Amino acid sequence: MSLRHAVLGLLAHHPASGYELAKHFKSTLTGVWYARNHQLYPELGRLAEGGYVEVVEEGPRGRRTYAITEPGRAELRRWLMEVEPDRSTRSETYLRAFLLATVLCREDALAVLDREVKVWQADRAALQEGLDQAAKALTPDDPYILATTMGVRLNEAMLTWAQDTIERIREHRGGA
Structure with a gap:
């Protein structure tokens, strides 16, 4: 994923300072994209130099509010329409799922999966609460609503996988 396009996308939603963008990354793109200040501010500088954003x-204290320009909107549109996303996934959770049954004994595997179930349940509750609150104030096609709905559904899939895997291990390896 491109930090450049994530920044342009957030600025297409509304103008923001670097600090506000960092907060948006943390609040709206949690688990999807992390942008550290040491990455964000230089990227804003490059985008400004390229004419994609303007102050x-x-x-x-030197606080600058940036807005996307027409060339920035054109670049964001080009990226969305013409560039195929990288659908590969580098996920520690997936790697652990692959190794779970081959490395751990039954009890340890079940403990790891139980921990995953608790994490996914807590995350789902938080996502759903945010979605319920946002639905009161935002339109159904608001970017936050669309992205959070995806997050809820992905979370539900991971939770279901963990619960199903617990049952598979119990059935295959015996015991309750």
């Missing part, structure tokens, strides 16, 4: 306001 629309300067405040105290």
Whole structure:
């Protein structure tokens, strides 16, 4: 995923400072994309140099508010329409799932999966609460609603996988 396009996408939603963008990454793109300040500010500089964003306001302590420009919108559209996403996944959770049954004894595997179930349940509850709150104030096609709905469904899939795997291990390896 491109930090450049993530920043352009957030700025297409509304102008923001680097600090506000960092907060957006943390609150709306949690688990999807992490942007550290040491990555974000240089990227904003490169986007400004390229004419994709512009400073629309300067405040105290050097605070700058950026907005996307027409060339920035065109670049974001081109990326969305023409560039195939990298669908490969580098996931520690997937790697652990692959290794679970070959490395751990039954009890340890069940303990790991039980931990995963608890994490996915807590995450689902938090995502659903955020979605319920947002649904009161936002339209059904708001980017936050669309992305959070995807997050809820992906979370449900992972939770179902963990619960099903617990049952498979119990059935295959015996015992309750």
